[in-house]
Amino acid sequence: MKGEIKMKQLSADVVVIGGGATGAGVLRDAAMRGFSAVLLERADIAQGTSSRFHGLLHSGGRYVVSDPHSATQCAEENAIVRRINADAIEETGGLFAMPPGDPDDFGDKFRDGAIKTKVPAEEITIKEALRLEPRLNPRVKRVFRVEDGCVDGWRLVWGALESGREYGAKILPYHLATEIVVRNGAVAQVKAVDQKTNDQVSIDCRYIVNAGGPWAGSIAQMAGAPGVDVVPGRGIMIGMNHRLVNHVVNRLCVPADGDIIVPGHTICVIGTTDQAEQHPDFLSIKPHEVQKMLDKGEDLIPGFRKARAVHIWSGARPLLKDSRVKATDTRHMSRGMAIIDHGERDGIKGLLTVAGGKFTTYRLMAQEVVDVMCEHLGESRPCRTAEEAVPSARSGHHEYVSNRLAEVEKELATTQIICECELVTRDTIARQFERVPKSNFDDMRRQLRVGMGPCQGTFCGLRSAGIAHESRRKHLPTEEPAVAADVTTTMLRLFYANRMQGIAPILYGSTLTEIALQSWMLESNLDLNRLPSPSSNAKLTTGDMALIHGVPKDAKAEDCPLLPASLLGRRPHGDPHEKGREVA
Secondary structure: OOOOOOEEEEEEEEEEEOOOHHHHHHHHHHHHOOOOEEEEOOOOOOOOOOOOOOOEEOOOHHHOOOOHHHHHHHHHHHHHHHHHOHHHEEOOOEEEEEOOOOOOOHHHHHHHHHHHHOOOEEEEOHHHHHHHOOOOOOOOOEEEEEOOEEEOHHHHHHHHHHHHHHOOOEEEOOEEEEEEEEEOOEEEEEEEEEOOOOOEEEEEEEEEEEOOHHHHHHHHHHOOOOOOOEEEEEEEEEEEOOOOOOOEEEEOOOOOOOOEEEEEOOEEEEEOOOEEOOOOOOOOOOHHHHHHHHHHHHHHOOOHHHOOEEEEEEEEEEEEOOOOOOOOOHHHOOOOEEEEEHHHHHOOEOEEEEEEOOHHHHHHHHHHHHHHHHHHHOOOOOOOOOOOOOHHHOOOOOOOOOHHHHHHHOOOOOOOEEEOOOOEEHHHHHHHHHHOOOOOHHHHHHHHOOOOOOOOOOOHHHHHHHHHHHHHHHHOOOOOHHHHHHHHHHHHHHHHHHHHHOOHHHOOHHHHHHHHHHHHHHHHHOOHHHOOOOOHHHHHHHOOHHHHHOOOOOOOHHHOOOOOHHHHOOOOOOOOOOOOOOOO
16 A cells, blocks of 8 residues: 555536535536536545434424424425435325423424425324324324435435536545645635545635535635634434334424434434534434433333334534524524635635535535525526436435345345345445445445444454455455455454444443344454554555544543554553553
8 A cells, every 4th residue: 555645636616525415415516507526525425414314304394483494495305305316215204293291382383383384284183193103102192294204315415426427527535625725815726635545636626615514614724714613513313123113203392302213224213412512523422312312212102112222323413603592502503504605704715615404405505505606706507406316316216115125136046145134245245346446344334234234244244344355356456465454354343343333322132132242253253353453554445534543632532433442553462451442
């Protein structure tokens, strides 16, 4: 891996920084209007906020009382996204149900708010609600049916980027923006580094759209535009091991912790909390929050606690600081979008920051920011993103939980199933590494869902590593065997460390039993975490931010990734006094 650092020179009309839903939407919109565009993402695509949420496609119902403008936007964009990103959407429908003990008058407020904001909502009988969702609390007092859905965040973003690429855009994942060059009061260039190779890239441009979400403030700072107050609003989600509901089930109340259960793929997700945080990369999960989520789930679905929690994660909402509420009160900050024109604000022409908004409104956010760019350039280029579906959705077929089974049944006679939980075959994994030989194992997980089922990679992780190593040797034949082995081992250890991040806070009951088995296989049998520390080049191939750059000094230890000390190289191999995990 070591060698001379390469420098690549590119040029584009616009550089988009941030590879989440908003950034992908901006890239697609700009490319469809005829602009040359490049997207920079410091990690894998949609690895931040856009995949670390509960998977809800909003009907708008959640905000009809608390944020009417956002409610109307969600309702309008819901219909568009269902059409242009059909393959990423499961049309589950949704219910707002009022459990016993909640204020009776909120039902009328919800009904009136839905009418005023034009959010489709229909009150149904308790009998009908229980027919639709037999596990629903039979003591609920009122129920409304809405047009919520479930969205696969990764698939939606990949689809938008594929559309952008079809129109000539370039996508550069694992490229960290390091400098924004401003000349004569206008942006002129963005410099970035390839996280996996250390190669440099310089992009001359007329415009920069900062779509960095919770990281937007630090990106603006690079251009000399301080004070962009994006508050990371931390929320936790818990994935349960099967679909306890088949509709999105919301609590009929003002948005609060643990008030929504979303079915997605073969599981369901309960969320979410909302707390202000300092570091969007290092988000804590507190034990009392886990218990609160489970208690709230019990209110809506009796017996919720008896289901097995398989994984827990946290994400950071990019909320703009709101002078109307306390700086720590992210629950009541507006979910509306905002566009900051740094030409007006800071005297830096050609730089726009877009923040706030909802995943559901990603397309609208993109349209509005590209409209501003066109206005500044004095060009009339109409938006077409609402009319044209992304390439993967042009068949118009929606996502269904049975789709994966139908796909696998076609291949069963010729290939092995490697991940039984998510029905991933050997050929599917091999094809992924053939497309992108330098994928790390978490890239593979995001693409294929390997390791995301009940066993959390206990079996399929090891099997996939063998296939990946074989593929790497085939497609990168000049790599030394010892180097290839070091890379594979490092990626495997990182894969399990990342899985453990989402398991450690829920280690009880059958989850504890499962992870005890995993620990025995990986440590007692393979001694995986006591292997010699990986080389710096092996760490580099992962593209992992914590491995490559370490952890900010002011980040709390309990908020940091649970990476093995030997993986980070902090302790000598075989230290008999090692009591736990440590971060750089």
